[in-house]
Amino acid sequence: MRGLIGSGLIALAFAGALGHCAQAQQLRVGLQEDPDVLDPTISRTFVGRVVFASMCDKLFDITPDLKLVPRLATGYEWSPDQKSLTIKLRDGVLFQDGTKMDAAAVKYTLDRDLTLPGSTRKSELAGVTGIEVVDPLTVKIALAAPFAPLIAVLSDRAGMIISPKAAEAGAAAFGNHPVCAGPFKFVERVPQDRIVLERFPDYWDKGHIKLDRITYLPIPDSAVRLANLKSGDLDLIERVAPTDLDEVKSNPKLITASIGELGYQGITINTDNGPQSKSPIGSDERVRQAFSLSIDREALVQVVYNGFFIADDQWTGPASPFHIKRPVPARDIAKAKALLAAAGQPHPTVNLTVPNTPTLMQVGQVIQSMAAEAGFDVKLQAMEFASGLAASSKGELEALVLAWSGRTDPDGNIYSFVSCGGALNDGKYCNKEVDTALQTGRTASDFAARKAAYDKVTEITDKELPIIYLFHQQWLWAMSKTIKGFTPYPDGIIRFNDVTKG
């Protein structure tokens, strides 16, 4: 019996080693979640965007410093009234099924985005009234009103051009066999296990693609993801826990890459959504100001995230040109107490709902003890994410710790959250002045005018605080030392151009 167990163990060890050899030619990437359906028109998850980046090229893309650059497009031109956008397309681009990417395909894709039932792109392209094929390499997009974020929108899923032939053939099942014009083509997907892509030999920009095969493996637990990286079962992992950073850095076989995100972590306050908005923090902006002043953002980030995240009180990431260059407001207990006294609420109770993950619970606890010094009685309520979201949108919460993954254009970080009736405006905050500035931000064509409009939004929301911004995360990737050429992007999406292994 003992001999049997011994030989079994040796055989298993051998099997493990064999497994490692077989994986040598491909890159294995550990994702935090399993993406939803792989159809750019319907896709709703962040990780879905990570996979699309290797599979579906977009009309435009961003650079690491957030400049918009053409990809499937070669250039664009706005009409003088800003109501139509003419896009020139790259010649000689093929879809992974061998058909040609041209103006007709762009029109097909955008029409599909606008009409497919359940399309998540429809609202992103809401102002689009028509798409016209001018010639095989030129499309013209007509708008009801000027919409400055359009190029940025086309640098994300709405700009991923799909093969009309494959979409027609696959109909609703297109997401199970997506065909685009990106560097890697879809091979197979085993839900919750892996998504396999292989190099598309006729890719238009193939000179920059050095890998043969990419396998994405969803592994939700960050400790297990890291264990897989350390054991060599994975080559690259996303969203490493900041608390693991020291461990990764001390490992001679691993390297890291990081960059500040486009999004933010904040506390959404219910200011006007049902009876819960009548709370002290919901009904009086002075109480919200006092709450914000009682938080030491630097200390919060230091305690919970080893100082790795970026303390801030703004809704744009530090990389954004719309981010205002100013110091993070210091904690001021005396001023907070004075504000509470002025509001006639020296000891207000705040029911703060926090998603039930260990780190966010810690964020809640740190805020709880900081705010207590100013006189707040913060009652923490841990809630599973989906439940919290539903309760928040129904107005059943007073305040919710909520993150936003961020968009390239500032409009994507603010419009839906604070405009009157915005889709993500759970607190139902509404200020006509803010709405006017948000509209100017959407329609103005030059940077200075947009910047002025968004500065105005910040000025008002800093005072009225429908959302109390806390910090920006840093995207953190860890990878085997054999990986070269990895460039971090502030949108957190992995691009494999010029990445080599080994």
Place this chain on the structure above:
Amino acid sequence: MRRFILHRLGILIPTLIFVSMMIFALQQLLPGDPALALAGEERDPQVIQYLRARYHLDQPLPVRYAYWIGGVLHGDLGESIRIQRPVAELVLEKLPVTGELTVLAMIIALAIGIPAGIVAAVKRGTAWDVAANAVALWGLSTPNFWLGILMILLFSVHLGWLPASGYVSPFESLWGNLATLIMPAFVLGNAIAAVIMRHTRSAMLQVMRSDYVRTARAKGLSERTVILKHGLRNALGPVITLGALEFGQLLSGAVLTEQVFTIPGFGKLVVDAVFNRDYAVVQGVVLCTASFYILLNLAADLLYAAINPRLRA
């Protein structure tokens, strides 16, 4: 015997109907709005409305149940909203994975539990007995996920012998398959081994005190023959029932284990579906698991009846 089987099958149908209602009703108690959870970060109102209408989420509970059970009776378990694939297809894809994991876990549990139980019973009161009991207690009280993570740290990270997670199909590589499943199967089988050990021990103790064992010994049979032929055979009856019931236990234990080792089986399917409020998937998986559990019970009863004629009445 035929009447017995028919009677048991007769009970099966109302049980399944009741179970299906329970699954459906209990799930509605989950807080959160599936359309909202599945609409993604943007929470586009048009998408939410579309999802509500398409998956009948805007209908009253009985109507939704009727839609679902109507589909089930036609062999249609619905569609995953999140990845837009038929639930039946997902279930069939995941079933062999969890099946293999639980069978392997059961083999490990039996391979540890029965010999340990015999030793503990035969060497009752000695250091052997104490050691076996201590190991059993350890197995029972060690949380799955904790043991799983420790094993990953030891065998994958430090020793580098086994892959830390994932699953390789046996058709792809038999060794790869065993390498990915051995740790989770051990973690899963570990607790069951403890239960089996304790039951084998007590059953053996009872049997070994009985008259026929004394007779066997008096006949001058070797101790080995007495224990294995006369003792163990008679002690195994309750262990078989227990094993069948523990199979159900394994299925639920697999939920956590699959999560830790990222094995794309039933457990992971259902946990992810619960978090994403992918109702059709949760219902489909739980219905299949419940049916499987009920059938296992039936099989155990039939087996029992086959062994013991007194139960057939």
